[in-house]
Amino acid sequence: MTSALLETENVHLYYGEKEALKGINIDFKPNTINALIGPSGCGKSTYLRCLNRMNDLISGVKITGTFNFKGTDIYAPDVNLVTLRTEIGMVFQQPNPFPFSVYDNVAYGLRLNQHPSKTELDEKIEKALKKAAVWDEVKDDLNKNAMAFSGGQQQRICIARLLAVSPDIILLDEPTSALDPISSGEIEATLMQLKSTYTIIIVTHNLQQASRISDTTSFMLNGELIETGQTSKLFVTPDKQETSDYLNGKFG
Amino acid sequence: MDLKSPSKATNEDRRGRIITYSCIGIIIVLVVSILYFIASRGLATFIQNHVNVFRFLTGTQWNPSLLDSHGQPEVGALPMITTSFLVTILAAIVATPFAFAVAIYMVEIAPKRGTKLLQPVMELLVGIPSVVYGFIGLTVIVPIVRHIFGGTGVGILAGTLVLFVMILPTVTSLSVDALTAVPMYLRSASLALGATRWQTIRKVILRAAMPRLLTAIIFGMARAFGEALAVQMVIGNAALMPTSLVSPTSTLTSQLTTEVGNTVMGTIQNNALWSLALILLLMSLVFNLLVHFIGKRGEIK
Numbered sequence: 001m002t003s004a005l006l007e008t009e010n011v012h013l014y015y016g017e018k019e020a021l022k023g024i025n026i027d028f029k030p031n032t033i034n035a036l037i038g039p040s041g042c043g044k045s046t047y048l049r050c051l052n053r054m055n056d057l058i059s060g061v062k063i064t065g066t067f068n069f070k071g072t073d074i075y076a077p078d079v080n081l082v083t084l085r086t087e088i089g090m091v092f093q094q095p096n097p098f099p100f101s102v103y104d105n106v107a108y109g110l111r112l113n114q115h116p117s118k119t120e121l122d123e124k125i126e127k128a129l130k131k132a133a134v135w136d137e138v139k140d141d142l143n144k145n146a147m148a149f150s151g152g153q154q155q156r157i158c159i160a161r162l163l164a165v166s167p168d169i170i171l172l173d174e175p176t177s178a179l180d181p182i183s184s185g186e187i188e189a190t191l192m193q194l195k196s197t198y199t200i201i202i203v204t205h206n207l208q209q210a211s212r213i214s215d216t217t218s219f220m221l222n223g224e225l226i227e228t229g230q231t232s233k234l235f236v237t238p239d240k241q242e243t244s245d246y247l248n249g250k251f252g
Numbered sequence: 253m254d255l256k257s258p259s260k261a262t263n264e265d266r267r268g269r270i271i272t273y274s275c276i277g278i279i280i281v282l283v284v285s286i287l288y289f290i291a292s293r294g295l296a297t298f299i300q301n302h303v304n305v306f307r308f309l310t311g312t313q314w315n316p317s318l319l320d321s322h323g324q325p326e327v328g329a330l331p332m333i334t335t336s337f338l339v340t341i342l343a344a345i346v347a348t349p350f351a352f353a354v355a356i357y358m359v360e361i362a363p364k365r366g367t368k369l370l371q372p373v374m375e376l377l378v379g380i381p382s383v384v385y386g387f388i389g390l391t392v393i394v395p396i397v398r399h400i401f402g403g404t405g406v407g408i409l410a411g412t413l414v415l416f417v418m419i420l421p422t423v424t425s426l427s428v429d430a431l432t433a434v435p436m437y438l439r440s441a442s443l444a445l446g447a448t449r450w451q452t453i454r455k456v457i458l459r460a461a462m463p464r465l466l467t468a469i470i471f472g473m474a475r476a477f478g479e480a481l482a483v484q485m486v487i488g489n490a491a492l493m494p495t496s497l498v499s500p501t502s503t504l505t506s507q508l509t510t511e512v513g514n515t516v517m518g519t520i521q522n523n524a525l526w527s528l529a530l531i532l533l534l535m536s537l538v539f540n541l542l543v544h545f546i547g548k549r550g551e552i553k
Contacts, residue, residue: 052444054440054443054444057440057443081446082446082447082448083446084446085443085444085445085446086445086446089444089445089446090444092437092440092441092444094437096435096437096438096440096441097441098438098441098442098456098459098460099438099460100459108442108445108447108455108456109445109446109447111455112445112446112447112451112455113446158441161441161445162444162445165445165446
């Protein structure tokens, strides 16, 4: 049994008085795809955004619990947010490339804190776009505005932009919900390839998608974690009645 | 039910359309007549008084009552054109960093406090009549300039400073709009890649908003170029080529306001002023085209 890369324990989150997360414990092992499922408003995206501290941007949010990433508490006061976010990167629901060229998009993270040479940059950008499985589609148009590509291509450019800064963990917040089935399939294939190098945590509304690509699945309901475990087991023989009801479409 | 006779709603529809089209028609007639009037008067200098266009644009002597060595009236508009452009460009250069800084503060850094504090300030600056700006310029800025640089204190520097304050609210509020229009998800994307807030502002937000920010500057320049009264009060009103930033000179607009009461319709003196007005008109057309062009470029996202 490999030890977990990221362990979260007893995570509570309050929007003012409202408790949005009520004690979540999930561990994530390296080189796995972990799905977070549950009905809308159950807190799964909120939980995901705790993991790279994107919730810090919202005023009036209070977060408690421990988040142990490679032996460090990511909410410790001396944690460098910039480094944290390059190690735990995020892909959003809506493809959000910058309105720049594909090249500048992928180069963005690389240019933030260092000044790589042109050849080094070219090499890293090509590598990132190849890993995100979008290289063949954009290699002749690297100077074209990223917004001019299709939604699925934009989303993979966003994945490439993230891969370029070599994170350990990739958080994906419903990355295919704004895409058509074919583009979604391409994203899923990309994620399967990335599993060998990265740890992936994906929030999804699409149960088939979770069962197709993930190794572990966590089911959340009303801010509580109902059940977490191997995807193969959870989808076939869930322990809890709520999980079974949700998977069978009785609510949600 | 009578299907063929018009219903009450149809009649109302028609009435509304007639009112709308007549209003549009009147406005179009108005605009075309203004253009025709300015153009016909402005071109009279060249057609009736046989002034050479090139000499008009490049001549530095402005004295329409006198004839020069070629037997032509002395109507060299270059001093006014130069001064107009100089005060406009200098005012834009001075105002832009302040406007951008205020806009960034209001949108990115302290949206609540910044807007509460600075919004009324900007609205107040817009509301102050230009004659008041000119008056303040004359009683405060001109003496200061005189004290520091000597001379009379009037000229391009004083004009620039007055125009800077006058165009600041225009450029600022349009810059605020430009920054607000940058979608939230670009900020999240940048922060999630490990960028700091300042890096996000500099590398993503300003870059994404650039076409609209340029438009904001051009609108400010258009306002500076067309401002007459406040500039007239501090520029010196001498139709002389500016020799420095503190020498008395004259802009296109200030020359118009100063002289227009002293000329008789149809004379060369009057026609020459219309030619200045024509230049102003053409320049505002250029500013509009620039805004349009940049807006089009900015759309290709």
